[in-house]
């Protein structure tokens with residue numbers, strides 16, 4: 385596979401604006417914690433005394449989930465107020481040519497250079513944002529219906545939990561694909577690490 389310009393060279397400008405880097409840090413770390421905590425947590429509706437590690441992990445899932453929801457709210461406010469960012473993630477009115485171009489390149493085993501441009505990768509990032517926002521929204525509503533003081537879970541909670549769980553495998557698929565593409569870019573020594581540089 386063809387290599388791009390190497391991810392080295394101090395002094396050059398970061399590809400992503402600071403806001404994009406902080407948002408990515410909050411959302412990527414938050415959703416990754418949510419995915420892994422969900423593997424071992426055991427919510428105990430009747431005896432929420434957090435006596436075991438797995439029960440404590442559920443409390444962690446709830447609070448990290450609420451924090452991630454705030455980062456996502458920030459992301460959507462940015463999308464709503466910036467035409468450039470809206471166009472990057474959701475090129476609804478086109479142009480679609482760059483997206484099809486990237487698809488064609490991909491089919492020939494070539495990757496586009498990274499960066500916050502409106503192309504195939506950005507469209508997939510936009511769909512990923514919609515997906516994790518569904519998790520954050522349903523999770524946040526769940527939070528308000530958690531049983532208090534040992535009462536059994538009510539009908540609303542019983543309805544919300546399947547809605548929250550419905551798309552969790554898609555979030556895993558997104559995460560695996562996204563980290564997979566990150567690793568391929570890293571192997572090609574692309575300027576991919578810029579998105580993690582919060583300070584400069």
Ligand code: HEM
Pocket residue numbers: 400404408411412413415416497498499500501505506509510512513516558559562563566576577579
């Ligand atoms: C499921 C959790 C994650 C979500 C929802 C997510 C979401 C996103 C979004 C929305 C972007 C576009 C940012 C922008 O251009 O403003 C992005 C880019 C990126 N993410 Fe993530 N991310 C996640 C996890 C990760 C992880 C774990 C890594 C690395 C180990 C990572 C590495 C990257 C990189 C390198 C880019 C830049 C890609 C490009 O140039 O097109 N992300 N991610």
Ligand code: HEM
Pocket residue numbers: 414415418419422425426427445446447448449450452453516519520522523524526527530545548549550552553555
């Ligand atoms: C970005 C935010 C969130 C993400 C990505 C997320 C992700 C997940 C995932 C992947 C699962 C496992 C689903 C399955 O087993 O198929 C899960 C389960 C669950 N989550 Fe979340 N979650 C988030 C926020 C929240 C919040 C804020 C709450 C509030 C308390 C919450 C409560 C729950 C509950 C009750 C379950 C079901 C546990 C069970 O029945 O074992 N989540 N979540």
